[in-house]
Amino acid sequence: MDIFLEWVGSTVFMSRREATEVFSEWAEKGKDKGMENGHAASVHAMLKLAGIPRSETYSAVDVxxxxxxxxxxxxxxxTSTRVVGVDGSEAMIAKAKTIDSEGDYRVTVLPDWEPSEKFDFVHSMEFLYYLHDPQSMLKQLHDNWMNSGGMLVAGVDHYLENExxxxxxEALNVHMTTLSMExxxxxxxxxxxxxVELHQVAAKDSFIGTLVMCGKKA
Ligand SMILES: C[S@@+](CC[C@H](N)C(=O)[O-])C[C@H]1O[C@@H](n2cnc3c(N)ncnc32)[C@H](O)[C@@H]1O
Structure with missing residues (x-):
């Protein structure tokens, strides 16, 4: 019985699609624009929490x-001196480069990649929970992506309290790591x-809001 359950479990796990593959399809179908519109209110609130626009110069990466x-x-x-965007979806990055040929956009499948430079501001919207171990990604971001005094602001809409x-x-057939606010x-x-601060922003009707985590590197 145990072996059977293990087999069922691994089959279910293996049949899950890679998030990057799903989002490449979204980019090819033009659904990235709808996602942008859908996330805009939360991101504007997140940038406000990050103190942007800023009076001092800073470098930034969007993960x-x-x-x-x-x-x-x-x-x-x-005042942004350098802005880099990274994503594991080739079609999303191709789209980014088509819209903005001067921008610095890179195809990077995480967590298996690290930048050769560090940033003052790390932003991330609706990305972390696609990873199997978002906790260790947060540690990597802190240790290897950020300058001392830098700030991370990350938003997630998939979390335990957002029923x-x-x-x-199941709906997307993609792995998501479900964590509580705590x-x-x-x-x-x-x-x-x-x-470290947690905020819930852009709540509307039955939506309890994007969970935003903010933190600084000493
Ligand atoms: C919900 S979308 C959000 C995109 C963007 N932040 C926005 O707000 O429009 C999640 C993004 O995370 C990317 N992604 C998911 N898993 C990834 C991984 N392991 N490595 C790199 N990118 C990943 C997907 O390709 C997708 O573009």
Whole structure:
């Protein structure tokens, strides 16, 4: 019986599609624009929490950048000196480069890639929970992607308290790591972040809001 359950479990696991493959299809069908519109209210609130626009210069990276729309927003901020977008979907990055041939967009499947430079601001919207171990990604971001004094602001809509989101892994047939708000806060602290704050932004009707985690590197 145990072997049977193990086989069923691994079959279900193996039949899950890679998130990057699904989002490449979305990019090819033009669904990236709808996602951009759908995330806009949350991202604007997140950038406000990050103190953007800023009066001091800063470098930034958007992790899981999709078609790169947040990179282009950051590039419009007169004090951003360098903006990089990374995503594991080739079609999303191709779309980003088509829209903005001057932008720095890279195909990088995470967590198996690290930048050769560090950033003052790390942004991420609706990316972390696609990973099997988002907690260790947070630690990697803290240790290897950020300058001292840098800030991370990351948003997730799939989390335990957002009950409407709990059906998404089955609906999309994609792995999602379901963490509670407390789990995310613990993960941020254990990753080494200081001044950790959680916010729920852009709540509307039955949507309880994007869970935003903010933290600084000492
Ligand atoms: C829900 S979309 C969000 C895109 C963008 N942040 C936005 O708000 O429009 C999630 C993005 O994460 C990317 N992604 C998922 N898993 C990834 C992985 N393991 N490595 C790199 N990118 C990944 C997908 O390709 C997709 O573009």
């Amino acid at each position: 899981g950048c999709g078609n790169g729309w947040v990179c282009r927003l950051l590039a419009q901020d007169g 409407d989101s709990l059906s998404w892994p 789990d995310w806060k613990t993960a941020m602290i254990e990753a080494g972040f200081r001044d």
